[in-house]
Amino acid sequence: MRLLNAIHIDITFxxxxxFYYVYLFISVLYLLILFNLQQGIRETxxxxxxxxxxxxxxxxxxxxIVLLEKGxxxxxxLFVTPLRLSEYIIAKVISLSIxxxxxxxxxxxxxxxxxxxxxxxxxxxWLSVIFxxxxxxxxxxxxxxxxxxxxxxxxxxxxxxxxLAQYLHIFSTPLFYVxxxxxxxxxxxxxxxxxxxxxxIYAFICLLVWNSLxxxxxxxxxxxxxxxxxxAL
Amino acid sequence: xxxxxxxxxxxxxxxxxxxTLILVxxxxxxxxxxxxxxxxxxxxxxLDKLVFNLADxxxxxxxxxxxxxxxxxxxxxGFIILEERDEEIITFIAxxxxxxxxxLAYKLSISMAAAITSFYVLxxxxxxxxxxxLYSFFPAIMIAMETxxxxxxxxxxxxxxVEGMAFGKLAGIMFLAPFIYYFVPSHWKYLAGILPPxxxxxxxxxxxxxxxxxxxxTVIGLLIHGLVLAVLLKIFINSQR
Numbered sequence: 001m002r003l004l005n006a007i008h009i010d011i012t013f014x015x016x017x018x019f020y021y022v023y024l025f026i027s028v029l030y031l032l033i034l035f036n037l038q039q040g041i042r043e044t045x046x047x048x049x050x051x052x053x054x055x056x057x058x059x060x061x062x063x064x065i066v067l068l069e070k071g072x073x074x075x076x077x078l079f080v081t082p083l084r085l086s087e088y089i090i091a092k093v094i095s096l097s098i099x100x101x102x103x104x105x106x107x108x109x110x111x112x113x114x115x116x117x118x119x120x121x122x123x124x125x126w127l128s129v130i131f132x133x134x135x136x137x138x139x140x141x142x143x144x145x146x147x148x149x150x151x152x153x154x155x156x157x158x159x160x161x162x163x164l165a166q167y168l169h170i171f172s173t174p175l176f177y178v179x180x181x182x183x184x185x186x187x188x189x190x191x192x193x194x195x196x197x198x199x200x201i202y203a204f205i206c207l208l209v210w211n212s213l214x215x216x217x218x219x220x221x222x223x224x225x226x227x228x229x230x231x232a233l
Numbered sequence: 234x235x236x237x238x239x240x241x242x243x244x245x246x247x248x249x250x251x252x253t254l255i256l257v258x259x260x261x262x263x264x265x266x267x268x269x270x271x272x273x274x275x276x277x278x279x280l281d282k283l284v285f286n287l288a289d290x291x292x293x294x295x296x297x298x299x300x301x302x303x304x305x306x307x308x309x310x311g312f313i314i315l316e317e318r319d320e321e322i323i324t325f326i327a328x329x330x331x332x333x334x335x336x337l338a339y340k341l342s343i344s345m346a347a348a349i350t351s352f353y354v355l356x357x358x359x360x361x362x363x364x365x366x367l368y369s370f371f372p373a374i375m376i377a378m379e380t381x382x383x384x385x386x387x388x389x390x391x392x393x394x395v396e397g398m399a400f401g402k403l404a405g406i407m408f409l410a411p412f413i414y415y416f417v418p419s420h421w422k423y424l425a426g427i428l429p430p431x432x433x434x435x436x437x438x439x440x441x442x443x444x445x446x447x448x449x450x451t452v453i454g455l456l457i458h459g460l461v462l463a464v465l466l467k468i469f470i471n472s473q474r
Contacts, residue, residue: 017392018399029406064398071319071394146312146394151252154260169282170275 002083006091011098019061019099026053027106034110046111047188051164054104054125055184058096058133059157063149065092066140070226079227089218093133100129114192120200124187127207131180134214135160141221177202180210236331240339253309260305261351264298268359291362295355296411296437300430302351303376304408307383308401310344314388315397333470341381348380349373368440371451375433378458379407382429385465389472410434429458 014020030053034046069075078088104125108115115121136153143149163182166172167189176182183203190200272294276287287294317323327333352373356363364372383404391397410430413422415438425431432454439447 013395017395022399022402026402026406029409033409060402061395061398064394068393068395145316146397147253147256147309147316150309150312151256151259154256158263168275170278 003087003090006083006087007094010091010095013065014061014095014099023057023099023103024106027103030107031110034107037110043111043114043192046107047185047192048167049107050104050125050188051167051181051184052161054100054107055128056132056157057100057103058093058129059136059153061096062092062133062136063140063143063153064146066137066226067143067146067149075226085219085222085227089134089137089215089222092137093130096133097126097129101126111192116194117191120187121191124184124191124203124207127204127211128180128184128187131207131211131214134211134218137218138214138221141218141225177206180207183207183210236329236335237339240326240331240336244343253313256309257306257347261302264301264351264355265358268295268298268355268361272361288361292364292437293411293415293434295359295362296434297408299352299355299372299376300379300408300411300433302355303348303379304383304404306344306347306351307380308387308404310340310380310384311387311391311401312394312397314340314384315391315394318388319393337466337469341384344380344384345377349377352376364437364440368436368447371455372433372436372440375429375436375454375458378462379429379433382458382461382465383407385462385469389465389469411437414438426453426457429454429461432457 030049034042034049037045069078079085101122108121135156139152139156140149143152160179160181163176163179163185166176166182167185183206186195186199186203187207189195190203272287272291279285279287314323323333323336326336331339353369356369357366363369383401386404387397387400391400407428407430410425410428411434413425413428414431414434417425432450435450436447436454439450441447
C-alpha cells in the first residue's frame with residue numbers, strides 16, 4: 001500500500017512536470033517519421049530509437065528528479081515517514097518505466113507486422129529501462145547538480161552505448177557481451193528476426209545480473225551519500 | 234570590464250568545482266572524434282558491405298553535427314541559470330551594478346562564443362564536407378543564436394530542474410529540422426521553418442550553389458532566430474522575481 005502510494009505520487013509528479021505531454025508529443029513525432037521510412041530501414045531505425053530514447057528515458061530524467069528532491073529537502077521529510085529506501089527506489093523505477101513502456105508501445109506500431117516475438121521485446125525493454133534508471137540513481141546519488149550529473153552520465157552512457165557498434169555492423173568484440181546494452185540490443189533484434197534460444201537466455205540472464213548489481217549499488221550509494229546527509233537516520 | 238571579470242572569476246571557480254567544463258570539453262571532443270575518425274570509418278564499411286555511399290550525406294551529417302554544440306551549451310547554460318536562480322544568486326547579482334540584464338548578457342554571450350568557436354573548428358577541420366568559408370558567417374551567427382534560444386527555453390519556462398529536463402527534451406526536436414529539410418520533398422517541409430535550425434540547414438545546402446536562395450534563407454533565418462530569441466528574452470526578463 002505504501003509502495004502503491006509512492007508510485008502514484010511519483011507518476012503525479014512526472015505528469016505535473018509535463019513528462020507525459022513531452023513523451024506523447026515526441027512519440028507521435030517518431031511515429032510520423034517511421035511511417036514515412038522505407039520498409040527495409042524502418043525496423044533498424046525503430047529499434048535504434050527504442051534503444052537510445054526509450055531505454056534511456058529513466059537515465060535522462062532520474063538525475064534531475066533526485067537532485068530536485070535533494071535540493072528542496074524533500075528527502076528529509078520523506079524518510080522520517082515509514083517509507084523505506086527500497087520502496088522509494090522501486091517507486092521511482094516503476095513510475096518511470098510505465099512512461100517508457102507507454103512510449104515504446106506507440107513507437108513500435110509502425111513495425112508491428114514484423115514483430116515475431118512480442119514478449120521478448122516487452123520484457124527486454126522493461127528490464128533495460130529498469131537498469132538505466134537504477135544506473136542513473138547511482139550517478140545521481142553522487143552528483144552536485146544537473147550539469148555534474150550530465151557530465152558523469154554522458155561519459156558512462158557512451159561506454160554503455162558501445163555495443164551499438166556491433167548492432168550497426170561497424171565493429172564487434174566478445175567483450176561487448178559483458179555489457180547489459182549488448183543484451184538489450186540482442187533482445188530488440190530477437191523481436192524482429194529469428195534468434196537462437198541460447199542468445200535470448202544469455203541476454204535475459206545478463207540483464208538480470210546487471211539489474212541486481214545496479215539495485216544493490218543504488219541502495220548502497222543512496223544510503224551513504226544521500227540519506228546520511230539528510231539526517232533522516 | 235571589472236564587473237564582468239568578477240563574474241568570470243566566479244564562474245571559473247564554479248567550473249573547476251564541478252564537472253561542467255568537463256562536460257563541455259568532453260561533449261565537443263566526442264563530436265570531433267566522430268567526424269574525424271568514426272564517420273570516415275563507417276563510410277568505408279558501408280560502401281564495402283552494403284554498397285551504400287554515405288558520402289552523399291556528408292554535408293547533412295556536418296550540418297547536423299554543427300547543431301549539437303549550441304544545443305549542448307544551451308542546455309548547460311540553461312541549467313546553470315536554473316541552479317543559480319534556485320540558490321538566489323540571480324537575486325544578489327540583480328542588486329549589484331551588473332543588474333539582471335548584465336548577468337544574462339554575460340552568461341549568454343560566453344556560451345555563444347563557445348558555440349561559434351566549436352562550429353568553425355568542426356566545420357573546417359573535417360575532411361568530409363564544408364560550406365565555402367565566404368558563406369559561413371551567417372550560418373555561424375544563426376548557430377550561435379541557438380545557444381541562448383535553448384538556454385532561455387529551459388530557463389524561462391521551467392519552474393525547476395525537472396521541468397528543465399522536459400523542456401530540454403523538447404528542444405531536442407530542433408535536431409529533426411535538418412532531416413526534414415533534406416528528406417521531405419514537398420513544400421510541406423517549410424512548416425518545419427518554425428524550428429530555427431531549418432534555416433541553418435537551408436543555408437548549408439544553398440551556399441555556393443544557389444546564391445539567391447542562400448540569401449533568402451539567410452534573411453528569413455536571421456529573422457526567425459531574432460524573433461524567437463526576442464520573445465524568449467522578454468519572457469525570461471518579465472517572469473523573474
